[in-house]
Amino acid sequence: MTRFSANLGFLWQELSLPDAIRAAKSAGFDAVECHYPYDTPAEAVRQALEETGLSMLGLNTARGNIAAGDNGLVAIPGREDEARRLIDQAIDYAAAIDARNVHVMAGKAAGDEARGTFIANLRYACERAGKTGTTILIEPLNYRDAPGYFLQTADQALDIIATVGAANLKLMFDCYHLQIMQGDLIRRLRDHMAAIGHIQIAAVPDRREPDHGEIDYRHILQFLEKLGYDRPIGAEYRPATTTDAGLAWLQAYK
Numbered sequence: 001m002t003r004f005s006a007n008l009g010f011l012w013q014e015l016s017l018p019d020a021i022r023a024a025k026s027a028g029f030d031a032v033e034c035h036y037p038y039d040t041p042a043e044a045v046r047q048a049l050e051e052t053g054l055s056m057l058g059l060n061t062a063r064g065n066i067a068a069g070d071n072g073l074v075a076i077p078g079r080e081d082e083a084r085r086l087i088d089q090a091i092d093y094a095a096a097i098d099a100r101n102v103h104v105m106a107g108k109a110a111g112d113e114a115r116g117t118f119i120a121n122l123r124y125a126c127e128r129a130g131k132t133g134t135t136i137l138i139e140p141l142n143y144r145d146a147p148g149y150f151l152q153t154a155d156q157a158l159d160i161i162a163t164v165g166a167a168n169l170k171l172m173f174d175c176y177h178l179q180i181m182q183g184d185l186i187r188r189l190r191d192h193m194a195a196i197g198h199i200q201i202a203a204v205p206d207r208r209e210p211d212h213g214e215i216d217y218r219h220i221l222q223f224l225e226k227l228g229y230d231r232p233i234g235a236e237y238r239p240a241t242t243t244d245a246g247l248a249w250l251q252a253y254k
């Protein structure tokens, strides 16, 4: 049976992170993941995880100066010191709450110099993450939600993963972003399985509950089950109304 992880970057945003973890447990999720937990003391998150028995699967590196339009710093030439501070912060926070993955946000950049910066910073991240048994994830984002973002396709991510050559660097396969950018999801999931660290879902094109739109997730999740993929699938969608009112899709998998 497919298990699901509630992405608390989008679900139960009106609650504090610890209360969102409790809400995810009550709703029947098997795990949680988040985006930017840094305003919440790690101890409060750890307590909620212990109380509910849920694992936090991952978190993102902070984006930098959001008011100035930053969407991550790790591929931006000239900002290596800041990028590495954000990487350290994310790995330390992940270690404090036993989160196994850190998604490193590349930022808005393009070209060979950005690629070189991304690769050097990822080598730094992988080495540091290796000390705490953490996996680093990189995620292609679609050009509409993340204009100018450095990483836009699975092929580009796979090339970077191969070039960095670290065992703890994996692909975050977000079906929503990759359907918009490339499609061909079933074949890509099969072919890229060895490089995949985590899978996320949302309806396309509206990024709402994963029970409508152009992707048939019943089919995709059955296919993943047949492949033997048994880790929780990240539900990273924006609820159409409230999170609780939109959970019929989850009950349908129970």
Ligand SMILES: O=C(O)C(=O)CO
Residues within 6 Å of the ligand: 035, 060, 139, 141, 145, 174, 236
């Ligand atoms: O949009 C996403 O999928 C992200 O993880 C960035 O917040």
